[in-house]
Amino acid sequence: MLEGHRDRLLPEVLRRAGYRTAAVSSNLWITERSGFGTGFDEFIGVETGRQALLHRGDRRSRMRWALEGSGRAPTTVRPRPGACSGA
Numbered sequence: 001m002l003e004g005h006r007d008r009l010l011p012e013v014l015r016r017a018g019y020r021t022a023a024v025s026s027n028l029w030i031t032e033r034s035g036f037g038t039g040f041d042e043f044i045g046v047e048t049g050r051q052a053l054l055h056r057g058d059r060r061s062r063m064r065w066a067l068e069g070s071g072r073a074p075t076t077v078r079p080r081p082g083a084c085s086g087a
Helices: 002-008 010-015 050-054 058-069
Strands: 024-025 041-044
Touching: 002 010
Parallel strands: 024 041
Antiparallel strands: none
């Protein structure tokens, strides 16, 4: 989608004006693979270690991952009563 509007992207506009462009991101979703590198001469993705934790299989680990990212990590994550009973 972005490729069709490449000439209107800020990195492309700056390049035409003679600038060299670069981007750096540590955001899990802002990556070159997801299209955010379009138009930049260089795109650097910074690994923070949190990305590996996202792929843990259980719900509790994924919830902890999300809460840690928001800065509100609980000391203990407990399911509500009856949530894991299978009933």
